[in-house]
Amino acid sequence: MNYIELINKMWTLREQGMISVKETDLYMYLLHKCNRLGWKNPFNQPTAIVCASLGISRHALTNSRNKLKQAGLIDFREGTTKGRPAEYVICNVNEKGLCVSTDTQCDTQHDTQCDTQHDTQHDTQHDTIHNTKTKTKTRQVNNTAPCGAPPTPGTTGSSPKSPQELPMPHANTPCGTEEPPPAPSKDTAQDFVERFNAIRGTRFTATEKVRKQFHARLKEGFTAEKMLHALRNAMQDDFHKSSGYKYLTPEFFTRSDKIDKYLNATQAESGLSKDKLLESVRKFRQERGM
Secondary structure, rough: OOOHHHHHHHHHHHHOOOOHHHHHHHHHHHHHHHOOOOOOOOEOHHHHHHHHHOOOOOOHHHHHHHHHHOOOOOOEOOOOOEEEEEEEOOOEEEEOOOOOOOOOOOOHHHHHHHHHHHHHHHHHHHHHHHHHHHHHHHHOOOOOOOOOOOOOOOOOOOOOOOOOOOOOOOOOOOOOOOOOOOOOOOOOOHHHHHHHHHHHHOOOOOOHHHHHHHHHHHHOOHHHHHHOOOOHOEEOOOOOOOOOOOOOOHHHHHOOOHHHHOOOHHHHHOOOOOOHHHHHHHHHHHOOOO
């Protein structure tokens, strides 16, 4: 199973009426962040940043994530301080970013990861202090062993570890350093279209025209969040509701005039002039040769 199948699972719950548009936006945001972090699970996200990115209040965020937890899509722990923001877990995702085949409960996964992390950290710190003292005494008598090599047999201090217990250094990583995290995907246009589809319930693809328009809007100062916010506003428009949202496409919302039109629009404003909307749609269809 893959990223798209996680989205499809969420959309099935949406069609069943178990979650709403707000829960859909929050789930897609958290799934997007988990993917950007190399499928780190659990991961932290400050509440203020989540609210600002989605344009919702703290109260709305609390309600939405509680509903996602009840639906079995996520688990979370509220942050305690500024230095420790809220912690989220995407259910049914392992360390490789794939859905878990077994029906493991989300809270069990979260508790197991947290307990294991705490116990491992405690044991590692204790062993590191003990081994450092022992190796310091040993190196005063013997030559320094190469990086990653076992201590010389017959030395004073603790007995050497067996080969199975020795840590294996990364083949291409210098001694004493950690492997850098995977670089995030550069295909932001594809990510935008996937989030667009999650909101609309469609299967649009990132065509060459959409990619060019998307990157042109980024250079003008627009963001993917603003484009999606404009989409949400347009979906409240009576004309688009009556037309089945057929004009709301990624190509439509990567045009600067359409983003400006719906970015700060309210439901009341969107229904003031139906003639202007019809004229806008006619121009759109003429430009696309429809």
